[in-house]
Amino acid sequence: MIRFCALCGSATTERVPEDDNRLRAVCNACGHINYVNPKIVAGCLPVWEDGRILLARRAIEPRYGRWTLPAGFMEVNESVAEGAAREALEEANARVEITDLYTVYSIPHISQVYMMFRAKLLDANVSPGSESLEVKLVTEDEIPWDDLAFAMVRLTLQHFIADRKAGTFVTRFGDIRPPER
Amino acid sequence: MIRFCALCGSATTERVPEDDNRLRAVCNACGHINYVNPKIVAGCLPVWEDGRILLARRAIEPRYGRWTLPAGFMEVNESVAEGAAREALEEANARVEITDLYTVYSIPHISQVYMMFRAKLLDANVSPGSESLEVKLVTEDEIPWDDLAFAMVRLTLQHFIADRKAGTFVTRFGDIRPPER
Numbered sequence: 001m002i003r004f005c006a007l008c009g010s011a012t013t014e015r016v017p018e019d020d021n022r023l024r025a026v027c028n029a030c031g032h033i034n035y036v037n038p039k040i041v042a043g044c045l046p047v048w049e050d051g052r053i054l055l056a057r058r059a060i061e062p063r064y065g066r067w068t069l070p071a072g073f074m075e076v077n078e079s080v081a082e083g084a085a086r087e088a089l090e091e092a093n094a095r096v097e098i099t100d101l102y103t104v105y106s107i108p109h110i111s112q113v114y115m116m117f118r119a120k121l122l123d124a125n126v127s128p129g130s131e132s133l134e135v136k137l138v139t140e141d142e143i144p145w146d147d148l149a150f151a152m153v154r155l156t157l158q159h160f161i162a163d164r165k166a167g168t169f170v171t172r173f174g175d176i177r178p179p180e181r
Numbered sequence: 182m183i184r185f186c187a188l189c190g191s192a193t194t195e196r197v198p199e200d201d202n203r204l205r206a207v208c209n210a211c212g213h214i215n216y217v218n219p220k221i222v223a224g225c226l227p228v229w230e231d232g233r234i235l236l237a238r239r240a241i242e243p244r245y246g247r248w249t250l251p252a253g254f255m256e257v258n259e260s261v262a263e264g265a266a267r268e269a270l271e272e273a274n275a276r277v278e279i280t281d282l283y284t285v286y287s288i289p290h291i292s293q294v295y296m297m298f299r300a301k302l303l304d305a306n307v308s309p310g311s312e313s314l315e316v317k318l319v320t321e322d323e324i325p326w327d328d329l330a331f332a333m334v335r336l337t338l339q340h341f342i343a344d345r346k347a348g349t350f351v352t353r354f355g356d357i358r359p360p361e362r
Contacts, residue, residue: 038259
């Protein structure tokens with residue numbers, strides 16, 4: 001929500017600028033257009049050498065207490081893969097090697113794009129970061145399907161298990177619409 | 182660049198908020214954290230039924246007069262694929278069917294992520310939109326390699342030509358660092 005201009009602090013008005021076709025927050029004083037853009041959430045699916053998958057239990061809202069793959073908002077001046085590796089380190093003290101872009105999900109109603117990579121967990125010495133209650137390495141049979149935090153986690157894990165069985169990993173993209181989230 | 186708070190219009194200060202490890206523009210009055218996030222550029226490589234590829238010549242800076250694949254900033258409340266199709270329509274009056282996510286390039290020094298899809302051009306009735314000087318369908322031999330607008334255009338076209346020859350299209354990701362751009 002933008003009510004004031006980032007450059008000069010004056011009030012903005014929602015209007016369609018010249019040569020545009022959308023409402024933008026345009027500054028009443030300096031004319032600066034304050035754009036709002038979708039956000040990227042970068043994450044990964046870290047796999048240990050015995051095939052187990054790293055999950056983290058969230059210590060923050062939304063979905064406090066639910067299980068997730070390490071992921072978080074991408075920062076400026078980093079690549080998506082760097083962001084994904086950074087989140088694994090921050091949330092699970094996990095050192096990973098990013099190998100492939102694996103799933104990309106747009107969630108239009110909240111203007112987020114999830115970009116999840118496959119990753120190699122470089123050592124099994126993982127522990128919860130400040131945003132996690134606990135972390136664990138799980139076999140396929142141990143995945144807490146009814147207790148996952150987000151649709152993108154379920155979909156990414158489902159694809160991974162099917163692809164691993166088939167012996168070929170395929171990058172996928174899609175949309176997540178309400179009420180899935 | 183953020184100097185004033187989007188919510189209340191007061192001046193912000195660059196400081197590291199509690200429970201964070203990065204400088205953010207924090208409001209001196211209301212405490213709101215004004216985040217800056219990387220931007221997504223969504224685009225596509227539209228192919229007509231005879232195999233020719235749709236290119237557009239830019240009528241805007243940067244790279245005025247150079248050739249590009251249709252692409253532009255993703256908007257809120259759309260999917261990446263919807264954004265890619267919208268840009269093809271806006272820049273080249275091209276109706277496309279998005280088929281696969283094809284290349285993803287991070288450009289950390291300008292905090293942009295390009296997401297390019299393969300697309301089927303649904304009819305050959307294309308024409309320049311307001312941001313294009315001209316549009317054309319080109320064979321591989323007609324691609325103006327020395328006159329392309331961006332590294333991501335060159336890389337995406339190179340991958341496409343190699344993959345089409347090999348008969349298999351593989352989604353790729355990578356980074357573009359200076360001085361490539």
